[in-house]
Amino acid sequence: MRKLIPLFCLALLSAGPLPAQQEVSLPMLQDIPGSEVFNPAFVTGYAWSVSLPALSTSLVADGPNVRDLVSKSPGGGYVLHVADAINNLKDQNHLYNTTKLRLFGLSHEWKNTRVFFNLNTRNATHVGFSKQLAQFAAYGNGPYVGDSLHIGPQLDVTAYSETALGLSHRFGKLRIGAAAKLLFGLASARTVKHDLTLYTDPEYYQLSLTSDYVVEASSLLRLNDSLVNIDFTTLKNKFSTSANRGFAWDFGLVWEMTKAFSVSVSLIDWGQIHWTENAKQYESHGTYTYDGLAVKTISEIDSAAFNQVLDSVQQVLNFSAVPHDFTTVLPRKLLVGGTYRFGKMTVLNGMLDLTQWAGTAHPAFSLGARSYVNKQLAIGGVLSYNNREIDHLGINASVKLGPLQVYALSDNVLSYLFPGTANDLHFRVGAALLFGKQENE
DSSP states (O other), X not given: OTTTHHHHHHHHHHHSSOOOOOOOSGGGOTTSTTGGGTOTTOOOSEEEEEEOOEEEXXXXXXXXXXXXXXXXXXXXXXXXXXXXXXXXXXXXXXXXXXXXXXXXXXXXXXXXXXXXXXEEEEEEEEEEEEHHHHHHHHHTTGGGTTOEEEOOOEEEEEEEEEEEEXXXXXXXXXXXXXXXXXXXXXXXXXXXXXXXXXXXXXXXXXXXXXXXXXXXXXXXXXXXTTSOXXXXXXXXXXXXXXXXXXXXXXXXXXXXXXXXXXXXXXXXXXXXXXXXXXXXXXXXXXXXXXOOOOSSSGGGSOHHHXXXXXXXXXXXXXXXXXXXXXXXXXXXXXXXXXXXXXTTTEEEEEEEEEEEETTEEEEEEEEEEEEEOSSSXXXXXXXXXXXXXXXXXXXXXXXXXXXXXXXXXXXXXXXXXXXXXXXXXXXXXXXXXXXXEOXXX
């Protein structure tokens, strides 16, 4: 339906362009500036480090992959298998994405102490949709006369910037660190209720839509007569001026049990954002029945008649808006890791990441190895269980040219080698300036 499709498209667009699997490589690369976002007790081993812009982005979808949707025909073209893709959907399907941009970072290490300062932006999105919504979008409601279709999408989008100040100190074999983060909310939209039920009467083919749909939004999303209005101009110049404020803590420790073996534990992003700027709650409650259909199925209606149906149905989807402050909790992380060093050239790592997002715990486990080929080049690989799959193979490399360090990594390089069967994507690229190598580290 015309008034429903934009809402569904909004959900998909929120996830698509910003490709959320959990990062498993960077938390094990302590020599790369930026790894302290996963444990504030990590150190780089350099007196001074300056983090230049770095980008990390990931996408996870638990539904069909490209090969389920498209195949190559004998004639050289491509065939779209909508029915097969929909049949492979679960009753409830989810898309997760995370995009992180490090704008600047500065750290200083001396003796047993390290202080660091970071400026970052983040976007986190969760989209949920039912199999019935996909069926309705593909086939209309003709095949489902007499059935109730639950077609309300879920949406949870949060974009914010953070300014972090951290400190760590070594006490014998134990290093303890913490970071305080001031948060500025850029935009948020989330569904509190998402019940949209469509029913077609089997006798008279009356079309009924019942809505119990509630959205909390700030800065980005407005629901009005056109249903969806996205205003990106509201995001300008809001890095530190947004009225949406929040606070978060990171805590971490590293225990060097021996010269070769150490363990680490950290709690990351324990905080929340309070949304007040243009914060509203949009609600749609009611039932509307349209009895103007005189044909057997929706597919038999011409365009003009169908538009008339949609214009009538919009009455039940007119959202009322009231000022409404609300609070969002950040996706929280618990990380537990271990590191074993073979001399100065090889490091073995293991990491458990337990992230709570959208009310669900998402576990990830990884094993990695990294070799320092020489003073300029380091390469490594990671095997991980992520997104409920164990076939994730990651690679990473860093090159140091004078004080400049450039690095690139992916937690699942197989998704680029075999894109047709991929359900998740991830990469991170960045650079830093390093000065004053501390050999005792």
